[in-house]
Amino acid sequence: MSYNGGPMTEAMYYVLLALMRPNHGYQLMQLITEVSNGRLKMGPGTLYGVLSRMQKDDLIVLSKDDGRRKTYEITSEGERALRIEYERLKSLIIDSALLEEGEKHD
Amino acid sequence: MTKIVRKLRPTDFWRIGEHESWFSDMSAKGLHLHKMGLHFAHFKIGDPKRMEYRIEVTKKKGMPYEQSEMYEEIGWDYVTSYQFFHVFSSPEENHAPELHTDPMEQSYTLDQLKERLILNFTGTLIGFLLIIGMLLAIWFLDGTPVLRLVEGHAIQLTILSLIILYNVFYSTRAMISIQALRRNLQEGKAIDHHAPWEKSLHKNTAFSIVFIAIALVSAILPFVQLFKHETFTLPENDSNLPIVRLADIEQNSLLVRDEYYIDEIDWANRYTTNWSVFAPVQYKYDESGMIENRKWLDESGTYSPSVSAEVYHLRFKVLAEPLIDDLIKWYSYGDEMEPFVEKQHPDFDQLIIHEDAEMKQLFASKEKVVMYVRYNGYAEMDVLIRNAAQKVNLLEGE
Structure with missing residues (x-):
């Protein structure tokens, strides 16, 4: 299924985020755990699926392939998608202010 | 040398969770998955060990090196592949991280x-x-x-x-x-990696047995038919054959054979045996003769009578009547001037005749025997019926 600009899966979002710096598979997994403060431990199956799909959708590219390790980096299109998603998530947070107010009332 | 045990896969190939669970249960018994065939899984005998198994589905047949390497780095060892499915295993005590942490993303792999x-x-x-x-x-x-x-x-x-x-x-x-x-x-x-597989096992085994039996029968049948299908030149005198003979009809000592040999078989005077499930004994035959000093009445040449016939010994009597109907349909052309006439005869259960000048057809049955005779010549229909009755009795008595 190719990316159509709609809401991303969490996995997609974090992989794009992590690829703001070029990186390869195994390191990405650790980086994602780091970036998410240990909240998200991404399995290699999920990671590999996201990588190959986003590569097909031109959101990321292979920047280096020395046969053993493949290094990926985000494309400008990928970065745009990431920023759009970031804005969407921000609106989600702003809209959720209602919940904070609710908590105050309690 | 490590011993290999083969086991029928208990469930359909697309039930991923049940397969993973089955492989785990086998490992706990000391049978470690080695290879996967179309119907059988091959296990290596070893020490019982609690293992976790995961099946990965890929887009193409092979598993990309990068992907399997990523799996191995976090503790999942590659075991084997079959078509688009790839099996990885990891000892339970290692608590290797899950391969798929996002079901939505996993759905795309399918x-x-x-x-x-x-x-x-x-x-x-x-x-x-x-x-x-x-x-x-x-x-x-x-x-x-x-x-x-x-x-x-x-x-x-x-x-x-x-x-x-x-x-x-x-x-x-x-x-x-x-x-x-x-x-x-x-x-x-x-996916439930420990989905119960036992209930699929019995269903799958029963289905496989039925399927193999049907496939076997369908494979053997044509060979039996081929083996039983043979053509011979008709012997000059052999009253053991349950077929109406030209000499018996013509009753003329001057009758000689009108031969037509191809590959050492006289195709104008031959009989062919056949076999089928519903008619284990079958004969088809042709016999052709000539009487030198006699001419066809229309002066078209030497009198050359012939007889062709089919005999079926059926498995079930109930088929006799519909078979006669079909034979009549098969051997009539729809433009006959003369009708097909049903006759009562003590030697037959059913007797239908058709006469059109020198061409005489007879359809008859007795018990499980059905006979069709077509005669071309000047002998009377009664002679034909008498001979047919005698031969039907011969076969029916067997």
Whole structure:
């Protein structure tokens, strides 16, 4: 299924985020755990699926392939998608202010 | 040398969770998955160990090196692959991280498989429809289905169509199941890696046995028929053959054979034996003769009478009457001037005759024996009937 600009899966979002710096598979997994403060431990199956799909959708590219390790980096299109998603998530947070107010009332 | 044990896979190939669970349970018994065939899994005998198994589905047949390396780095060892499925294992105590942490993302790994299964289903369905069309034509185009049944040539194709029908059913289930699994994953329901597989086992075993039996029968039948199908030159005198002989009809010592040899068989004076499930004894034969000093009445040449016939010893008596109906249909052209007449005769259960100048046809049955005789010559129909009665008794008494 190719990316159509709609809401991303969490996995997609974090992989794009992590690829703001070029990186390869195994390191990405650790980086994602780091970036998410240990909240998200991404399995290699999920990671590999996201990588190959986003590569097909031109959101990321292979920047280096020395046969053993493949290094990926985000494309400008990928970065745009990431920023759009970031804005969407921000609106989600702003809209959720209602919940904070609710908590105050309690 | 490590010993290998083969086991019938307990469940359908698309039930990923049940397979993972089965491999785990086998490892706990000391049987470690080694290779996967179409129907059998091969296990290596070793020490019992609690292992976790995961099956990964890929878009293409092979597993990309990068992917399997990523799996191995976090503790999942590659075991084996079959088609688009790849098996990894890890000792339970290591608590290796899950391969898939996002069911939605995992559902995308099934996209290609889904497409392929839809294609497979479509292909199987088209194949089935073609074979059904062909079968309908074979059985019903001439309007003589009982004759086709008794001859038995279409039986194998019919069984084959049953096997293809099963394949249609199987590929429908595969297609629907993978779509359901995809939907479940998209709804966030992860695969149950310890799904119970035992209940599928009995169903699958029973199905396999039935399937193998049907396939075996359909494979053997044509060989039996081929073995029993033989053509011989008709012996000059052999009253043991349950067939009406030209000499008995003509009663003329000057009758000689009108021969037509190809490959050492006189095809104008031959008999062919055959076998089928519904008519284990079958004869077809032709006999042709000449009487030198006699001419056809229309002066068209030397008098040359001939007789052709078919004899069927049926498995079930109930087939006799419909077979006669079909034989009449098969051997009439619809433009006969003379009618087919049913006669009562003490030696037959059913007797139908048709006379058109020197061409005489006889359709008769007694118990499980059905006989068709076509005679071309000047002998009387009564002579033909008398001879047929004698031969029917010969076979029926067997």
